[in-house]
Amino acid sequence: MSFYAVVSPGLEKLACEELLEKFPQISVLKKHGGLEIDCSLEQGLLLNHCLKIPTRILLRVLTGKVRDLPKLYKKIKNYDWRPYLVLAPDLEHIVVSAHSSRLFDERKIKKTVIDGINDFFKATQAKKADAERVAPYLKQSAPSIYLRFANDELTVSIDTSGERLDRRGTRTWVGLAPLRETFAHACLRALKKEINEDFTLCDPMCGSGVFPIEALEWNKLSRTRAFSFQAFPCAKDLELPQDQPSAFEKIFAIESDAKTFDALVHNLPSSVETLKGNVLEDAQLPNGLVMIANPPYGIRLKLDNPTAFLNHVVEKLMSYKPKGLALLIPKDIKINRRYKCLLEFSNGGIPVKLIYFKD
Numbered sequence: 388m389s390f391y392a393v394v395s396p397g398l399e400k401l402a403c404e405e406l407l408e409k410f411p412q413i414s415v416l417k418k419h420g421g422l423e424i425d426c427s428l429e430q431g432l433l434l435n436h437c438l439k440i441p442t443r444i445l446l447r448v449l450t451g452k453v454r455d456l457p458k459l460y461k462k463i464k465n466y467d468w469r470p471y472l473v474l475a476p477d478l479e480h481i482v483v484s485a486h487s488s489r490l491f492d493e494r495k496i497k498k499t500v501i502d503g504i505n506d507f508f509k510a511t512q513a514k515k516a517d518a519e520r521v522a523p524y525l526k527q528s529a530p531s532i533y534l535r536f537a538n539d540e541l542t543v544s545i546d547t548s549g550e551r552l553d554r555r556g557t558r559t560w561v562g563l564a565p566l567r568e569t570f571a572h573a574c575l576r577a578l579k580k581e582i583n584e585d586f587t588l589c590d591p592m593c594g595s596g597v598f599p600i601e602a603l604e605w606n607k608l609s610r611t612r613a614f615s616f617q618a619f620p621c622a623k624d625l626e627l628p629q630d631q632p633s634a635f636e637k638i639f640a641i642e643s644d645a646k647t648f649d650a651l652v653h654n655l656p657s658s659v660e661t662l663k664g665n666v667l668e669d670a671q672l673p674n675g676l677v678m679i680a681n682p683p684y685g686i687r688l689k690l691d692n693p694t695a696f697l698n699h700v701v702e703k704l705m706s707y708k709p710k711g712l713a714l715l716i717p718k719d720i721k722i723n724r725r726y727k728c729l730l731e732f733s734n735g736g737i738p739v740k741l742i743y744f745k746d
Contacts, residue, residue: 397732463503
């Protein structure tokens, strides 16, 4: 079957490496903004539990040239929706994108899709047992249908994820300007590729703890949240593999703000060493840490001079003699010290880069 893992542009290579590390037998093709994946239905659904970088996993069900609404209606009505649906979705569960195509009116496209699926189920009733089994899951996370028109070529996909996959359900207290878990995992993976030995990971400006949490849960499956594929009539209970140990043995988290530190302690297990302190003043830190941080950019948390502040952050953190330092900062900020750029992507509409300094 054909699946598509949606990935934030700039993170595709790391997402592909993660996929092949966890599913070496799967066929995958890296594309801009995602991964095309050929695998069994069970494997494709399991990706939701296992992968940390993709935003969502789509199951591709229909393709073909479509230039008008009657052709779209016919194509939708003639498809067998029973493995995935028990009734037509509502308007908010249909997502349309159109580029260089004759069909572009989102409202008319959505209505045509709903009419086609409704008429399919009038002619072919969903099984009562299926409808009863999936009813509780529909209330939690109903599947959405994605239609993409490009040069009159239509691709129809069904979302298997529901809520974005960065919403893992583990970071329950969130501070100001939080970083998405998918971005944090990609940054950690890029950092880890730079260091070929054991090290203690330290987030010196930790906020509510996204970097330590992602490091701790590096190989843990998402088990507690709902996925929309659970509302598929064809989906059976998946046999989930056992969690594997984290790739990071020692983790150290530091935060200066009292309220945010309370959130950090709430989010992290007692196995993570935490310190309430300000590393931009004077803190007692061991040498040889590998640091990673998402400092304030001066956009959501205002700064008088973001460039001067971030250069000060670099110099102060490097004064602790870390084995390595990675910082996520806006792409247009100029840093005086030489660095290596590990990643570039958009964080909430802000172009950012992950930069790396050696000891």
